[in-house]
Amino acid sequence: MISAFYNGKSILITGATGFLGKVMMEKLLRTSPDLKVIYILVRPKAGQTLQQRVFQILNSKLFEKVKEVCPKVHEKIRAISADLNQHDLAISKEDMQELLSHTNIIFHCAATVRFDDHLRHAVQLNVTATQQLLSIASQMPKLEAFIHISTAFANCNLKHIDEVIYPCAVEPKKIIDSMEWLDDAIIDEITPKLIGDRPNTYTYTKALGEMVLQQEGGNLNIAIIRPSIVGATWQEPFPGWIDSINGPTGLIVAAGKGFLRSIRATPMAVADLIPVDLVINLTLAVGWYTAVHRPKSTLIYHCTSGNLNPCHWGKMGFQVLATFEKIPFEKAFRRPNADFTTNNITTHYWNAVSHRVPAIIYDVYLRLTGRKPRMTKVMNRLLRTLSMLEYFINRSWEWSTYNTEMLMSELSPEDQRVFNFDVRQLNWLEYIENYVLGVKKYLLKEDMAGIPEARQHLKRLRNIHYLFNTALFLIAWRLLIARSQVARNVWFFIVSFCYKLLSYFRASSRLKV
Ligand SMILES: CCCCCCCCCCCCCCCCCCCCCC(=O)SCCNC(=O)CCNC(=O)[C@H](O)C(C)(C)COP(=O)(O)OP(=O)(O)OC[C@H]1O[C@@H](n2cnc3c(N)ncnc32)[C@H](O)[C@@H]1OP(=O)(O)O
Numbered sequence: 001m002i003s004a005f006y007n008g009k010s011i012l013i014t015g016a017t018g019f020l021g022k023v024m025m026e027k028l029l030r031t032s033p034d035l036k037v038i039y040i041l042v043r044p045k046a047g048q049t050l051q052q053r054v055f056q057i058l059n060s061k062l063f064e065k066v067k068e069v070c071p072k073v074h075e076k077i078r079a080i081s082a083d084l085n086q087h088d089l090a091i092s093k094e095d096m097q098e099l100l101s102h103t104n105i106i107f108h109c110a111a112t113v114r115f116d117d118h119l120r121h122a123v124q125l126n127v128t129a130t131q132q133l134l135s136i137a138s139q140m141p142k143l144e145a146f147i148h149i150s151t152a153f154a155n156c157n158l159k160h161i162d163e164v165i166y167p168c169a170v171e172p173k174k175i176i177d178s179m180e181w182l183d184d185a186i187i188d189e190i191t192p193k194l195i196g197d198r199p200n201t202y203t204y205t206k207a208l209g210e211m212v213l214q215q216e217g218g219n220l221n222i223a224i225i226r227p228s229i230v231g232a233t234w235q236e237p238f239p240g241w242i243d244s245i246n247g248p249t250g251l252i253v254a255a256g257k258g259f260l261r262s263i264r265a266t267p268m269a270v271a272d273l274i275p276v277d278l279v280i281n282l283t284l285a286v287g288w289y290t291a292v293h294r295p296k297s298t299l300i301y302h303c304t305s306g307n308l309n310p311c312h313w314g315k316m317g318f319q320v321l322a323t324f325e326k327i328p329f330e331k332a333f334r335r336p337n338a339d340f341t342t343n344n345i346t347t348h349y350w351n352a353v354s355h356r357v358p359a360i361i362y363d364v365y366l367r368l369t370g371r372k373p374r375m376t377k378v379m380n381r382l383l384r385t386l387s388m389l390e391y392f393i394n395r396s397w398e399w400s401t402y403n404t405e406m407l408m409s410e411l412s413p414e415d416q417r418v419f420n421f422d423v424r425q426l427n428w429l430e431y432i433e434n435y436v437l438g439v440k441k442y443l444l445k446e447d448m449a450g451i452p453e454a455r456q457h458l459k460r461l462r463n464i465h466y467l468f469n470t471a472l473f474l475i476a477w478r479l480l481i482a483r484s485q486v487a488r489n490v491w492f493f494i495v496s497f498c499y500k501l502l503s504y505f506r507a508s509s510r511l512k513v
């Protein structure tokens with residue numbers, strides 16, 4: 001039913017070149033190959049034209065299955081040049097006309113997901129662009145539904161979060177206006193006051209974006225999806241696909257490569273991870289439901305795992321490390337051996353001992369061998385990233401999922417199978433193993449044939465580690481003996497004790513003979 005609904009439709013996706021957007025395009029084309037067209041708003045980037053960007057995406061591994069059911073996949077995608085930072089999204093008049101007269105469904109995924117973005121930029125993308133898209137949508141006579149991707153953390157200042165829009169203290173319109181005339185220095189000064197008890201500009205501006213939808217949605221048929229931490233694919237088009245370094249993925253890479261050795265986290269806090277294919281299945285089901293059933297008010301759908309099938313950071317971390325044993329990453333800096341710390345003192349200690357000192361030693365080695373030092377820079381970046389993610393791994397939230405469960409019960413058995421978003425069926429250990437494998441294959445692009453060499457490399461690192469520790473111990477001990485009478489006495493006591501023990505065993509073995 002859902003697949004049939006999208007056939008013949010013209011669908012507009014923003015953020016189609018992003019992590020969620022690509023999985024959405026893939027699923028739409030695979031399950032509804034007779035859809036009319038997918039318009040995607042794309043900006044030229046990294047020296048590539050729009051066409052080159054789209055070509056690269058459609059020819060990636062993710063789209064291999066699609067081509068079996070929809071060989072003319074290139075013809076189904078119509079890339080439209082746009083920049084969500086610009087007025088009217090910088091869409092040309094002709095393109096705008098085409099969008100206005102044909103679009104049936106909008107999926108608004110584009111956003112800045114950086115936690116450290118300047119408030120002006122985050123407001124522009126996550127609030128003003130949403131406002132502009134709404135205004136464009138309101139001029140589309142054939143529009144059936146406007147689906148907005150928000151985040152479950154938009155209200156992370158609360159502990160229990162319902163499927164409702166929570167107001168922010170300052171109206172989004174006032175924030176948008178003020179960003180136009182305030183200079184950067186003043187914005188920097190007021191940012192902490194505006195974001196209040198939220199941890200960053202991202203969560204704050206996503207909450208403002210929701211308010212804009214509520215206030216300026218007019219008669220549009222709107223729904224909001226709030227996913228939690230989106231991870232690699234669970235099942236479709238194949239397990240473990242990921243190409244984004246955001247969220248836990250960056251830390252999995254850092255741990256697997258041996259950079260990350262300790263992380264401040266609460267092992268019993270809920271790791272509210274959700275596979276990207278499950279998020280997309282829910283989003284497409286919501287698109288269908290919103291267009292066909294036209295609910296009276298804007299429905300919000302939490303796409304989270306914590307209340308139906310919870311997994312904790314401790315369990316997740318353990319399984320990640322266990323997978324590294326089986327499937328090591330190539331060219332690791334140190335053996336993967338990360339651990340959780342739970343308070344400030346131990347965190348500072350392990351950051352110094354396990355992160356900063358090895359980086360300095362390695363940089364000295366690089367200098368001595370005539371190369372450019374770089375490890376301290378890498379470590380500083382990692383520590384900064386950790387400090388930004390820590391907020392999310394030391395707390396648990398409760399999200400109610402009434403609307404999501406209601407929608408599940410509305411689907412036919414066939415739709416429940418094809419657009420499965422029932423997180424209760426997910427086996428975490430299996431999922432995490434596939435996730436780590438996917439990071440190695442699809443993100444790091446490492447060949448599985450390199451695993452024996454990676455194992456050898458880890459063995460060498462272990463031997464270097466033992467050698468280094470023994471040398472360090474002997475040097476420290478030698479220095480201590482030279483300076484302290486007590487240490488000297490202890491040392492002589494141990495040596496004479498060992499000597500006596502040895503003589504005793506020798507004598508008793510001679511007696512037996
Ligand atoms: C027992 C112990 C076991 C241990 C095992 C360990 C695992 C188990 C524990 C796991 C705990 C997990 C906790 C997760 C909590 C997530 C909560 C999310 C909640 C909200 C979710 C949402 O609602 S929303 C989406 C989330 N939003 C983000 O999660 C953005 C965050 N992040 C940033 O805000 C910026 O990242 C930040 C940080 C400013 C740095 O910023 P930064 O500037 O220092 O670094 P960048 O990120 O820009 O990039 C750095 C370099 O990676 C390159 N790179 C980029 N993509 C690439 C690609 N695809 N392939 C190759 N390389 C790629 C890039 O090209 C750069 O390289 P280069 O410099 O050489 O060009």
Ligand SMILES: NC(=O)C1=CN([C@@H]2O[C@H](COP(=O)(O)OP(=O)(O)OC[C@H]3O[C@@H](n4cnc5c(N)ncnc54)[C@H](OP(=O)(O)O)[C@@H]3O)[C@@H](O)[C@H]2O)C=CC1
Pocket residue numbers: 014015016017018019020021041042043045082083084085108109110111112113125149150151152206226227228229230231244246247
């Ligand atoms: N990933 C996650 O863990 C979670 C994500 N979400 C939400 O899901 C949505 C998608 O996130 P995700 O796919 O991970 O993010 P990505 O960063 O992977 O993708 C962001 C997309 O937005 C586009 N974009 C950014 N700036 C502009 C611009 N100025 N003009 C045009 N397009 C632009 C990007 O285009 P380009 O390729 O040109 O940069 C890209 O296609 C977001 O709304 C996010 O808030 C919610 C919860 C968790």
